Amino acid sequence: MVTGEIERQLEELLTESGVVAAGSGPIAALHFDAHQARLRIAAGEADSRHFTFRNPQRAATLQSTFPWSHGYVAVAVPYKTAREDETMVAGYAQHRSYAQLRAALAAAVATLRAAGYRATSLYDANQAFDKALARRAGVGFIGRHSLVMVPKVGARVVLGSIFTEDVLDVRIGRRFGSDPCRGCRRCVDACPTGAIRMPGTVIASRCIASILQQERWSVDDRRVVGTRVYGCDSCIDACPIGWRQRESTVSAPLARWLREGDRELLDEVGHWYIPRRDAFYVRRNVANALRNRGSLRPDERNALAQLCLANDQRLRQEGLRSLLGVRWDR
Ligand code: SF4
Ligand code: SF4
Structure with missing residues (x-):
């Protein structure tokens, strides 16, 4: 199959699978992101035992994980959040949005393999900076709350990537024409712990989503997590981009x-x-x-x-x- 055909086939398939934004590009080392991660660990703002912070160098050099891969396609699948200030379970964990993402990635990998390409996928894995890959592929813009935002949906998306032998040209969804955060700080004001410090930086140790996973809690931690059981939607939900993606709460x-x-x-x-x-x-x-x-x-x-x-x-x-x-x- 010629490259243009497989690219259009992928766009069609991913759109049918619920992907609202996708972009592609060559695999390149994400040295800047690894450096930022190391700085945050050194400053005590991130837990080096978790996720990509465990080994930032590995997450930055996908060539070492997939030496045969030269290109990737990053995708975003939307989910809904509840119309409440303090939801007990964050939207991305309630709606099994990852099941839809997994299905979209698996379908794309199967299509590529059937066409003779070597391909695999990753999402939410320690081996890859999902946000950096999505940003570089043009999927979305990193908002003041440090999350990837997509037009109309905001940060209510889960992210993943498909890695291929060739650099493909895949594009789904609209792009922001200008900085959507200009003149806005709603997410900063909505954060109950003041965890959003600089534009695009969240102090992980103060983020409620992280506090809820920590072994030891201070009296203040017990209070500040409020009625949350898993995750925190407050900054995502304060963002005016994607307000229509809110729905009534299903109680846990x-x-x-x-x-x-x-x-x-x-x-x-x-x-x-x-x-x-x-x-x-x-x-x-x-x-x-x-x-x-x-x-x-x-x-x-x-x-x-x-x-x-x-x-x-x-x-x-x-x-x-x-x-x-x-x-x-x-
Ligand atoms: S998830 Fe919650 S605690 Fe973490 S930065 Fe957003 S509003 Fe703050
Ligand atoms: S709430 Fe405002 S500042 Fe925060 S991410 Fe959304 S648009 Fe940007």
């Missing part, structure tokens, strides 16, 4: 998450990043969210009482802390 089944066994719980929320796949983190966050909400329904009260009898001492403490800290409604 908090009592059930406290009650059910580890296997069932991890089956349900296994697409979240959970340190060491330890269900404790989910239950601790639920118990803390209930305490911060300040009132309990009967099923939630019973589930917390059950938590006080758990084998894991950490869970017993969380259950007790939550029960003692809330007002008991009838």
Whole structure:
């Protein structure tokens, strides 16, 4: 198949798979992004045990991961967020948006392979800077909140890339004509922890999405995460770009998450990043969210009482802390 044909076929297939923006380019070392990551680790603003911060050099040099690859196609798949200031589970984790992204990437890789190209894909992986790849491919603009924004949808997108032997020319979606953040700081003002410092920089250790995954919490951490259980949408949701992508909230089944066994719980929320796949983190966050909400329904009260009898001492403490800290409604 000639290159132009496979490029148009990919554009069609990705659009049908729900991709709202895509761009492409040659594989080049992302030295600037690796340098920024190292600076942030040195300044104590990022956890070197997590994600691309674990090995910025590897994430910057995709040639060493895929020596046969010369080009890539970056894609963005949209999701919706809830119309609430403080959602318990962030939009990208609620809507299984990653399942749609995975399907789009798999379909594109299969199409390329069928046409005789060597190809593979990555998303949310330690080996690649998703945001940098998307920015360089022209998929979107990095907003003041440090996330990739796409016209009409804003930062309500999950990102991934397809790596190929050849440099292809693939383009989907519109591009911003000018800096969309000019004269705006809504995301900065909406951040509950002041984690957005410079344009395009978030202090990871102060970001609630990261605090919710940390093992140890200070009293302030317990308070500042509010009623969130996983992720934080506040900066994304404050952004006027993509407000139409908001919908009414589906309440999280908090009592059930406290009650059910580890296997069932991890089956349900296994697409979240959970340190060491330890269900404790989910239950601790639920118990803390209930305490911060300040009132309990009967099923939630019973589930917390059950938590006080758990084998894991950490869970017993969380259950007790939550029960003692809330007002008991009838
Ligand atoms: S995700 Fe939440 S805590 Fe993190 S920068 Fe955005 S608003 Fe702030
Ligand atoms: S809220 Fe304003 S400053 Fe923040 S990302 Fe959106 S447009 Fe940019």
